[in-house]
Amino acid sequence: MRLNRLFWKIFLAVWLTSLSVIIVTVIVIGEVAERNSARRMNEYRATEMAQIIIERLEAGAVYNPDAMEDKPAVDFGVPPPPPNFFDDRDRPVNGKRNRAPLPLLIYNDKGNLVYGRENKQVFANSLKFSITADTGKYRVIVPSGKVSNSVNRLLGLLFSFQSVFILIGSLVASLLLSFVVVRPVNRLRRHVQQFHNGDHLMQIEPALLGRGDEIGELAREFDVMAGYVERMLQGQQRLFEDVSHELRAPLARLQAASGLAEQKLGTDDKIVNRMNMECERLSRxxxxMLSLARLDHIDARQGTFDVVEQIRSEIDDVSFSQPDRPVKLLIANKGDSKSHWVGLGNGELFSRALGNVVGNILKHTEPDCRVDIEVSIPKAHRIRVVITDYGTGVPEDTLSSLFEPFYRQNQRTKGYGLGLSIAKRAAERLGGYILAENVEGKGLSVTIEVPSR
Structure with missing residues (x-):
């Protein structure tokens, strides 16, 4: 399970948003509601208690405020409130009300304290009201009731049915958004992969092209871009073919003229030798150029080929052309059967890729420079071939340009910069890839990976 998928991002966004709304609701709205409830409860209890105390005071009872505790334990017989007036915490427990009498302050109309004990800390946030009796008007002050802890309320809600319901709702919303957004994006991504793998004639589904939203616009823009790229590639291919064929005729005339000059001037003439060398270079x-242009005409996905056998054949060619060159073949998982080394696709493409990479190494390294060719299976249905030389490598800033057509890192060497670009195109036509990197303690390492059976 990959958490960087768009589905999980949508799920977390919906769920965290819902959770944030819950927290704000509990802390803000719940706090206000709790305070209002506590204030109403205290007002009701205080009114009942104050009336009883004032009646007793008027009947001649005398109270000594200095002898009273902060929270007097005297039960004044306050009648119970109406049903459902308070919450469950205020209901009787074992026949007794689960709260102590309120520490009231009662002042007469002259401002003298006739009941209670002053405590500024306790009565800082207080409720004030007046009661009119037979002997005058009394002013009553009562503290605000205690508000329950918001954290406790929040924890209780998080582990309640509402949280489970919100979690399920977020999951359903994420699934719907994924169906609306992620599913068509994945379909478009598959078309992009097909285009990247060389299927330039692929067609985007009409359902995607017909959408009226941003995804539909993206699909239509990609379709236009794919058509433009396909026309550019076809034009480039035609250009290679046309230029190559147009150069064949003057090259043949130059070779004929060189042969005539050789008959008149002799085989040792410097001008004749120069003309022959230039004709050979132009022919190569x-x-x-024709080889690069013809790669797109080869049926890439038909057939199979033996990777190890083709590598051994290439090593035999190297041993014949450069006998002093040490070339070592390393096969991982030697116990595997031959079927593990069978590649999928046209074997000619793999031969082009391998041959051009090895040829590039032979051209740019010393004749006695060692070359290692390692074959392995990195994962199911893939074969990896790593060709490493023990030369000087190439500058890091030129690695990304090695596979560009007509790019030559060393201008003094023979060649036209098409060998590695042909190798790259051949590997991509097979559904694989090719990359180059410098290896510490060795030289340049080129990796070719192709699909297998």
């Missing part, structure tokens, strides 16, 4: 350039 035309062959490479």
């Amino acid at each position: 350039l035309i062959d490479e």
Whole structure:
């Protein structure tokens, strides 16, 4: 399960938003409601208690405020409140009310304290009202009731049925949003992958193109871009083919003229030798350009090929052309059967990719420079071939340009910069990839990965 998926981001966004609303509701609205409830409860109790105390005072009872406690335990016989007036915490427990009498302050009309004990800390946030009796008007002060802890209320709500309901609601909302947003995005992503893998003629589903929202606009823009890229690639391919064919005719005439000059001037003439060398170089350039152009005409996904056998054949060619070159083949998982090394696709493409990479190494390293070719299975249905030389490597800032057509890192060497671009195109046509990196203590390492059976 990947938490960076869009579905989980939507789920967490919905759930955290709901949780934030709950917290704000409990802390703000719940606090206000609790304070109002406590104030109403204290007002009712205080009114009943004050009336009883004033009646007794008027009947001749005398109270000594200095002898009273902060919370007197005298039960004045306050009648119970109406049903459902208070919450469950104020209901009788074992036949007795679960609260102590309120520490009231009662002043007569002259401002003298006739009941209670003053305590500024206790009565800082107080409720004030007046009661009119036969002997005059009394002013009553009562503290606000205690408000329950917001954290406790919040914890109680988080572990309640409401939280489970919100969690399920967030999951359903995330699924709906994923169905509306993520599903078409994934379908469009599959089309992008097909286009990247070389299927430039793929068609986007009409359902995606017909959408009236932003996803539909994105699909239509991608369809236009894909058509433009396909036209550009076709134009580039036609250009390679046309230029190559147009160069064949003058090249043939140059070779004929060089042959005539050789008959008249002799084989040792410097001008004749120069003309022959330039004709050979031009012929190789035309062959490479045609090879690059023809890659897109090869049926890439049909057939199979033996990766190890093709590597061994390439090593035999190297041993013949450069006998002093040490080339070592390393096969991981030697106990695996031959079926593990069967690649999917046209074997000619893999041969082009492998041959051009090895040829590039032979061209840019010393004749006695060691080359290692390692074959492994990195994961199911994939074969990886790593070709590493023990040369000087290449500058890090040029690694990304090695596979560009006509790019040459060393301008003094022979070649036209098409070998690695042909290798890259061949690997991509097979549904694989190719990359280059410098290896510490060795030289340049080129990795080719292709699909297997």
